[in-house]
Amino acid sequence: MTFPKLDLIHRHRRHSLVNVPPARTLLDVLREELRATDTKEGCASGDCGACTVVLSKADGTHAHTVNSCIRMAHSAHGLKVTTAADLSVNGQLHPVQQALVDHHASQCGFCTPGFVMSLYDLYQRANGRPVTRDEALEAISGNLCRCTGYRPIIDAACAMHTYPRPASPPALPAQNDDRDPLNPHYALPTQLTQLLRLRATHPDAQLMAGGTDAGLWVTQQHRRFQQVIDLTRVNELLRIETYPNHLAIGAAVNLHDAFAALAQERPSVAHFAERFAGRPVRQSGTLGGNVANGSPIGDSMPLLIALGAQVVLMAERKGRVVSRHLPLEHFYIGYRQTALQADEVLCWIVVPKPLAGEQLVHYKVSKRWEDDISAVCLAMQYHLNNGVVQSVRIGAGGVAATPVRARQTEAVLAGQVWNATVIGKAQDTIDQEFSPISDMRASASYRRLVLRQLLQRAWLQQQGHPMTQLEDLA
Ligand SMILES: Cc1cc2nc3c(=O)[nH]c(=O)nc-3n(C[C@H](O)[C@H](O)[C@H](O)COP(=O)(O)OP(=O)(O)OC[C@H]3O[C@@H](n4cnc5c(N)ncnc54)[C@H](O)[C@@H]3O)c2cc1C
Ligand code: FES
Ligand code: FES
Numbered sequence: 264m265t266f267p268k269l270d271l272i273h274r275h276r277r278h279s280l281v282n283v284p285p286a287r288t289l290l291d292v293l294r295e296e297l298r299a300t301d302t303k304e305g306c307a308s309g310d311c312g313a314c315t316v317v318l319s320k321a322d323g324t325h326a327h328t329v330n331s332c333i334r335m336a337h338s339a340h341g342l343k344v345t346t347a348a349d350l351s352v353n354g355q356l357h358p359v360q361q362a363l364v365d366h367h368a369s370q371c372g373f374c375t376p377g378f379v380m381s382l383y384d385l386y387q388r389a390n391g392r393p394v395t396r397d398e399a400l401e402a403i404s405g406n407l408c409r410c411t412g413y414r415p416i417i418d419a420a421c422a423m424h425t426y427p428r429p430a431s432p433p434a435l436p437a438q439n440d441d442r443d444p445l446n447p448h449y450a451l452p453t454q455l456t457q458l459l460r461l462r463a464t465h466p467d468a469q470l471m472a473g474g475t476d477a478g479l480w481v482t483q484q485h486r487r488f489q490q491v492i493d494l495t496r497v498n499e500l501l502r503i504e505t506y507p508n509h510l511a512i513g514a515a516v517n518l519h520d521a522f523a524a525l526a527q528e529r530p531s532v533a534h535f536a537e538r539f540a541g542r543p544v545r546q547s548g549t550l551g552g553n554v555a556n557g558s559p560i561g562d563s564m565p566l567l568i569a570l571g572a573q574v575v576l577m578a579e580r581k582g583r584v585v586s587r588h589l590p591l592e593h594f595y596i597g598y599r600q601t602a603l604q605a606d607e608v609l610c611w612i613v614v615p616k617p618l619a620g621e622q623l624v625h626y627k628v629s630k631r632w633e634d635d636i637s638a639v640c641l642a643m644q645y646h647l648n649n650g651v652v653q654s655v656r657i658g659a660g661g662v663a664a665t666p667v668r669a670r671q672t673e674a675v676l677a678g679q680v681w682n683a684t685v686i687g688k689a690q691d692t693i694d695q696e697f698s699p700i701s702d703m704r705a706s707a708s709y710r711r712l713v714l715r716q717l718l719q720r721a722w723l724q725q726q727g728h729p730m731t732q733l734e735d736l737a
Contacts (some may be wrong), residue, residue: 273294305332335474476556574588653679
């Protein structure tokens with residue numbers, strides 16, 4: 264079995280590795296092949312951030328943090344991987360590191376390399392300007408520290424701009440890539456036609472996007488993929504296209520960019536986006552991966568269902584590219600089952616632009632504010648005309664085997680006067696419309712109660728009642 268070679272740039276050198284299996288993680292390659300033991304393994308599930316590294320192109324552009332524990336090593340082929348020990352030059356600590364030392368922001372130190380990388384990413388983005396406390400909190404949203412406490416870490420983040428800026432390391436000269444991008448052991452196609460051809464000829468290969476779901480199957484369930492088709496280099500799927508009436512978001516666009524595009528039309532989505540995982544997961548995970556994975560507690564789907572989103576599924580058949588559109592709610596046919604055929608790939612998520620007067624609410628209820636998956640999610644889009652509900656769409660998560668559209672509840676509201684009595688009837692209906700399960704996140708009765716209450720909240724919010732937000736209590 265010949266695996267494709269894996270080229271990485273690390274510690275200002277190029278490394279070329281052979282015999283790296285398709286399901287080997289970037290963290291394992293860093294620690295065991297490159298001896299970069301500054302990068303730690305805490306949870307191996309994307310939750311703690313100890314393994315955070317910065318991935319970028321060879322010239323340092325397109326830099327972003329990822330959890331190396333759940334990222335497949337081959338997905339980083341040709342890229343630069345920056346880890347904490349890269350930052351100090353000739354014994355001189357980087358401003359991020361010096362600020363953490365000076366603010367006593369490390370005790371056992373196990374989490375520290377991950378915090379260093381998240382703050383380094385913020386430092387680079389800030390480009391010399393001071394950062395706010397909120398920016399610091401957002402940057403470290405994927406990092407857990409069990410001993411230091413967050414105040415000194417946040418203080419260090421807010422002070423890092425006061426230290427002299429370090430010189431940038433010299434860029435390495437460009438080098439031609441002689442890896443076969445279509446090697447089916449780990450294929451990195453760059454064109455949609457290549458991807459669809461590979462899918463047609465290797466329908467059993469594992470499709471891999473950001474790996475923030477599929478990477479956990481490797482580390483938690485010990486699954487080993489023989490063949491992987493990686494979607495993250497396919498040019499067409501990395502595009503966000505704007506049309507007069509809709510946005511078309513490529514399936515490989517990361518969650519951070521996809522939510523930012525949605526937030527341009529609907530600013531409230533920005534706040535919702537901050538509740539989705541932590542920054543490294545949002546920068547690695549894709550919108551297509553969230554939708555295709557089909558988890559009943561996936562966060563983007565209730566919102567997308569409420570917005571009337573469609574998915575575009577594409578395949579190559581008899582040498583021709585074929586496609587079909589499905590309303591997102593029809594994409595799900597059972598618990599973690601979708602309408603995707605073996606030769607199909609989810610290529611686009613098409614989201615209608617808002618019509619005048621759109622009202623949109625979306626709520627996520629989870630145990631933790633950051634870096635946690637929903638117990639219940641509810642999104643509602645509606646239009647009122649002279650106090651009458653002209654149209655309404657409701658998407659819900661965490662209440663059935665799939666993400667769902669609450670059609671019965673919509674029917675109670677549509678065409679009715681928007682008042683407390685009708686909302687009460689809608690609450691009674693949504694209470695009966697779904698049969699949630701009890702699990703570690705919430706009991707069935709809690710989920711039903713929360714659904715009811717979220718409709719009440721939507722009503723009160725529209726009436727202009729001041730809403731208490733969890734973060735306001737901090
Ligand atoms: C710490 C942590 C926190 C998280 N928090 C949240 C959260 O708050 N809310 C939430 O909803 N999710 C959360 N997740 C889950 C995960 O991040 C999302 O589901 C993410 O969008 C998955 O995208 P991905 O690109 O990483 O998919 P991958 O893991 O690469 O793939 C997931 C599945 O989708 C398939 N797939 C991917 N792209 C396509 C495509 N274009 N066509 C067909 N099939 C495809 C893959 O084959 C695989 O079966 C969290 C995960 C972690 C590790
Ligand atoms: S080791 Fe915990 S996020 Fe990777
Ligand atoms: S310093 Fe010990 S976990 Fe953060």
